[in-house]
Amino acid sequence: GNSVTQMEGPVTLSEEAFLTINCTYTATGYPSLFWYVQYPGEGLQLLLKATKADDKGSNKGFEATYRKETTSFHLEKGSVQVSDSAVYFCALSTGANSKLTFGKGITLSVRP
């Protein structure tokens, strides 16, 4: 079956630090990959996505590249802000259905 593994958290960074959040996956077929973000008290928001190998998704300074050879989709940002503090989820979807398989999520705290 499908599965997503995220690095253990939580992660605490100082403002303007570099961020990397690791995500690896196991899937049947050719998955589409996503990063979702959840701010306190809110639902999930799509941050970025990639639908095929070597695609790079990007949004709000965040980037992730679909690496088929390493089955990874690591999230990076060059300079984090306090407003980036949230929970980040890596997810995948395969086939023609909407079902998302999520990783456990990681809490990011950015201090001023």
Next chain:
Amino acid sequence: KAGVTQTPRYLIKTRGQQVTLSCSPISGHRSVSWYQQTPGQGLQFLFEYFSETQRNKGNFPGRFSGRQFSNSRSEMNVSTLELGDSALYLCASTLTGGLSEQYFGPGTRLTVT
């Protein structure tokens, strides 16, 4: 355009009772999916409805059920509540399902005592 709305936002129930949660998708969206979020299990897929038909189902017991109406609004029902059903229940809507972007509601926080 209004986002996905879920009602109620918070709910407290007693073991053995049943509960119904509601989700109104974005106007024009025909697919609604439900997820359960708990600290231990994370986000788990419950089911997806498209055009009033259940199209996909996760690994949850039969106590969890859902339905979708002709206006695409969806409800999920949990019968004979257990303490372990305490969770944040999220619904997400997409235009047609598949790999279309999913838009999530704020969730319903269910506490079972």
